[in-house]
Amino acid sequence: MIQKTLKSAGHDLAEPTFQLRVLNTPVAGSTHYLPKFRAKLAEANLYPLLPTGIDIFQVNVGKLCNQTCRHCHVDAGPDRREVMQRDTMELCLEALRHSSIPTVDITGGAPEMNPHFRWFVEQVHSMGRHVIVRCNLTIITANKQYGTLPQFFADNGVHIVSSLPFYQQRNTDRQRGDGVFERSVQALHMLNAIGYGQEGSGLELDLVYNPAGAFFPGPQASLESDFRRELQKHHGIAFNKLYVITNMPISRFLEYLIDSGNYSDYMEKLVNSFNPAAAAGVMCRNTISVSWDGYLYDCDFNQMLDLPVAAHAPRHIRDFDVELLAARTIATDQHCYGCTAGSGSSCTGATA
């Protein structure tokens, strides 16, 4: 069954301002405000939060996706129409040409569904940059055309980072939809077959674990060893690294938290698990995030909450300037607790 996105269902939580209001209001049945994230940063001598540079140029090429995962912070799905156009991609390439940012991280939605995706990857690859594609795996099995993606990825040295919430079907399908686990396994076999995740191939295949519910991820190293053992034993699948990511209390995961009655406990736990070391290593400090329509954000989460980069920095890719952006202050709000709890969370897993 294909679930509707919050946007097409006309849900209040489709609106970033509504989400921010929820996050900044005392939880139901309480008059108690959670401590402000910026106050926690100040206690850790990290306010205002400043960039350490720009190492990662993350491009969200659109919200169109073949899945409607229950935890999706993008509210992506088959009914979304926001897709980056080629002229915006040209501006991204122009910005990259004028900088030495080493890594380009392409995400979505399912980025492969953008009609200009392959062209864009080829262009970035030809510039000698490290290309990461956040592939949801099932897109590879969606039709014959997408079935050629593994070879395309290999030809362009793409580093694949793929979500697989668990090494068992039940937990994966509950979060990502019926049949997703089986199709993900099929896609992983296709990627392994051409060398992805295999030692010595140079073709990197990393997996992403995020909890299928209102709880935190455990230690990355022990989960990685569970995934490696179980995926090899039951499915003959190999991969390089496992990143563990905390679910961010925004968009569809926020809807799930509220509907399941877990919101207040989850938020309190995030706040109580604030770790200054994780805060010091948050990904927004070395990342810039570009939206489908070319606007600039400190991270993909801020992008979805419509919190742009600081006013004194360039706000659109056409005005991209590494130096000005490196001198900005980073916008934060209550959702940022999602990246600073426990061992921390980022697009490359734990940060502390």
Place this chain on the structure above:
Amino acid sequence: MQNTYYNPADLKKFGDIAEFQPELAKKFFDYYGQVFAEGALTAREKSLIALAVAHAVQCPYCIDAYTTDTLEKGVTEEQMMEAVHVAAAIRGGASLVHGVQMMNKAKALTM
């Protein structure tokens, strides 16, 4: 006074036991933390043992805490339920093995 003996919110107040006796509470929580750290058993194995024991002693707070903790440590739902069955088997076995005592006594009393 609340009108139920158990309140889920009390779990978060566990540390408050220090209010009436700080010294012993500190000793207990230090010990507790050390018990659950990685050792000859992994933290994951210890969490699963705790889940089983929580069911054996039927502590709702412990069941709440160690259901979350085992999930966070990547324990599968099948493994969690098997741990509960271990607790049930030991509890059931503990009753049944006393049946031997009953039989001994019955045999001593009867012809």
